[in-house]
Amino acid sequence: MTSIQGILIAGIAIAAIFASTVFRAKLLYRLLALLLFLTAAVLVIFPDLTNVIAHALGVGRGADLLLYVSLVAGVDIALLLYLRIRDLEQKIAEVVRTVAIRDASRIP
Amino acid sequence: MEPSEVFVVIPAFNEGAVLRSTVAGVASFGYTVVVVDDGSANPAESHLGGLNAYCLRHVANLGQGAALRTGGEFALTRGAAVVVHFDADGQHSPELIERLIDPIVRGRSEVTLGSRFLDENDRLLVPRPKRVLLRIGAVVSWMFTGVRLSDTHNGFRAFSRRAAGKIQPRETGFAHATEILGLIRRAKLSYLEVPVTIRYTDYSRAKGQKMSNSFNIVIDLMLRKLFK
Numbered sequence: 001m002t003s004i005q006g007i008l009i010a011g012i013a014i015a016a017i018f019a020s021t022v023f024r025a026k027l028l029y030r031l032l033a034l035l036l037f038l039t040a041a042v043l044v045i046f047p048d049l050t051n052v053i054a055h056a057l058g059v060g061r062g063a064d065l066l067l068y069v070s071l072v073a074g075v076d077i078a079l080l081l082y083l084r085i086r087d088l089e090q091k092i093a094e095v096v097r098t099v100a101i102r103d104a105s106r107i108p
Numbered sequence: 109m110e111p112s113e114v115f116v117v118i119p120a121f122n123e124g125a126v127l128r129s130t131v132a133g134v135a136s137f138g139y140t141v142v143v144v145d146d147g148s149a150n151p152a153e154s155h156l157g158g159l160n161a162y163c164l165r166h167v168a169n170l171g172q173g174a175a176l177r178t179g180g181e182f183a184l185t186r187g188a189a190v191v192v193h194f195d196a197d198g199q200h201s202p203e204l205i206e207r208l209i210d211p212i213v214r215g216r217s218e219v220t221l222g223s224r225f226l227d228e229n230d231r232l233l234v235p236r237p238k239r240v241l242l243r244i245g246a247v248v249s250w251m252f253t254g255v256r257l258s259d260t261h262n263g264f265r266a267f268s269r270r271a272a273g274k275i276q277p278r279e280t281g282f283a284h285a286t287e288i289l290g291l292i293r294r295a296k297l298s299y300l301e302v303p304v305t306i307r308y309t310d311y312s313r314a315k316g317q318k319m320s321n322s323f324n325i326v327i328d329l330m331l332r333k334l335f336k
Contacts, residue, residue, distance in 0.1 A: 097178045100164040107161050
């Protein structure tokens, strides 16, 4: 095993542990995260596999395929987070509004 | 209808003494004034001592759209027959409220929207660059909502009680102006434009939306279209 493989495996392991504590109550998320990390670990240990998959999909190199996939995933994640933040903003607005109406004062 | 059944919602964010004269002007006609302080650094209430008005305060700044909604919901809980949106910065004239709400009082329309472009004299009061921008704004709003108006970013509006219950903008920032049009159309409310004069003062120019903000408004609207 080369040293970069060691570093990547360690990183994946930490992320996997972190994800499984964050998604404690969500079995589906947990399983998906587990699948993702297992796939990542397998690809790190057998890097030639990415080349095989890339060729099958018509991409020149495995590293290029990874770049494309992670770009798309990154944009998707940004959009998901944007939606979450919008939801939160709505909830904050509701709280602030409720307090404002409850504490309305009549200036004499 | 009693003037006190007309609730005039005035959103305020870091307004100074102008807020006081605006509120005093509206209250002098007997309307019920609802000031919504949108998280100002100095509470708006400190400017309003001795005036006849309700004051609501957002503990955090949410944006003008959110403030209008808070004021509207509050007005409905207090039995408002008509809800009017009115700017704090003195650019709207309190004496025009009567003209604006007249079609609602007479049952001719459920929503009325002030327009600077129905009367030639009013139109010429609008600074030229702003006129061009507002024209573009009207077209953009038309594209997004299907409601075609001469003036879409005019903050002077009035709603019947029934209409006010249906128009609750979710857009917290300035995109609410276009969003309200979309809500009018979805709720199939009747609407009318009423000519109004806008007084541009140095204060209102400084306080008003920066023209460059139009870009943000369009982006907000597009994101909303994409994510329901």
